[in-house]
Amino acid sequence: FQAEDGIRDLVRSRGLGDVYKRQMEGRYVRKDGHPIYVNVTVSLVQWQDVNARFAIVMLEDISARKEAQAALVRSEKLALTGKLAASLAHEINNPLQSVLGFMSLVEELLEENEEKAKEDARTYIRIAIEEVKRAADLVRQMRNINRPSALDERKPVDVNTLVERVLTLSQKKCQEQHVQVTWKAADDVALVSAIPDQIHQVFLNLTLNALDAMPDGGELHISTARTEAPAGVEICFADDGEGIAPDKLGHLFEPFYTTKTTGMGLGLYISQKIIQEHGGRMNVESVAGEGTAFTVWLPMQRGTE
Numbered sequence: 001f002q003a004e005d006g007i008r009d010l011v012r013s014r015g016l017g018d019v020y021k022r023q024m025e026g027r028y029v030r031k032d033g034h035p036i037y038v039n040v041t042v043s044l045v046q047w048q049d050v051n052a053r054f055a056i057v058m059l060e061d062i063s064a065r066k067e068a069q070a071a072l073v074r075s076e077k078l079a080l081t082g083k084l085a086a087s088l089a090h091e092i093n094n095p096l097q098s099v100l101g102f103m104s105l106v107e108e109l110l111e112e113n114e115e116k117a118k119e120d121a122r123t124y125i126r127i128a129i130e131e132v133k134r135a136a137d138l139v140r141q142m143r144n145i146n147r148p149s150a151l152d153e154r155k156p157v158d159v160n161t162l163v164e165r166v167l168t169l170s171q172k173k174c175q176e177q178h179v180q181v182t183w184k185a186a187d188d189v190a191l192v193s194a195i196p197d198q199i200h201q202v203f204l205n206l207t208l209n210a211l212d213a214m215p216d217g218g219e220l221h222i223s224t225a226r227t228e229a230p231a232g233v234e235i236c237f238a239d240d241g242e243g244i245a246p247d248k249l250g251h252l253f254e255p256f257y258t259t260k261t262t263g264m265g266l267g268l269y270i271s272q273k274i275i276q277e278h279g280g281r282m283n284v285e286s287v288a289g290e291g292t293a294f295t296v297w298l299p300m301q302r303g304t305e
């Protein structure tokens, strides 16, 4: 058992009279070369009135438990990948089927020489192009999902500036939909370490979702605030739109969950993934008929506190 020396050092490093008990997990190599996971408990015992002490070291082989845990994680990951692949296949198959259908119609129409047939063919081709675009868009979004988070692409980002960029982009749509925007930027918001384009995508998703929830106008309140312990920045998007029923709240972040006829249901799924990869989190609170608030929290970049 090769950990012996380490434990001996540990015991030696403590002063006489110390009361000490420590538990740790380690990966050790058995004499036969087989690696095992062990739970080690070390207790220092002081012999009464005598200038001597000893340590009790207990070792418990937890390899089987560790392996079971790892197997569980592996099978959960596998199940999720399978589910994702099945949904993706379904989502891509839909537009492909309609392209097939419309192209067969176009083929038939080509046999005819009338002007009306040509016009119909043009309409079908336009629909087919839209459908192919939809499938391509889906593939593009999925490609980004499992991209490993590129740590070296991160840079210090001012979230207030990102929110303002999103507001400029969505200004026209807000006006058209009679949505009044109030923007409260905290002036002490520090920098976060982030990939700016990704965070921008999240803010844009949340803003566009809020607009979709207010087809007949309403109010969108966006604010940023600094948080302490843990240090970070909280960004809130609150609308007074249609809200979300309690039984739907739990599904929002699932891939392909959508209640919109033209929605893809990937916006929130991807947004949450991006925020989690940045070490942050995302929450939603909603009351059906009253409105919805999405809150994003991002950890502060070290050294800027």
Ligand code: ADP
Binding pocket: 205, 209, 210, 213, 239, 241, 242, 243, 244, 252, 257, 258, 259, 260, 262, 263, 264, 265, 266, 267, 268, 269, 292
């Ligand atoms: P999509 O916008 O393509 O539907 P999302 O993942 O962005 O995909 O959103 C999933 C679903 O969450 C939407 O279809 C909608 O039902 C709900 N949702 C998201 N944001 C809001 C909001 N601000 N108010 C009401 N419902 C929302």
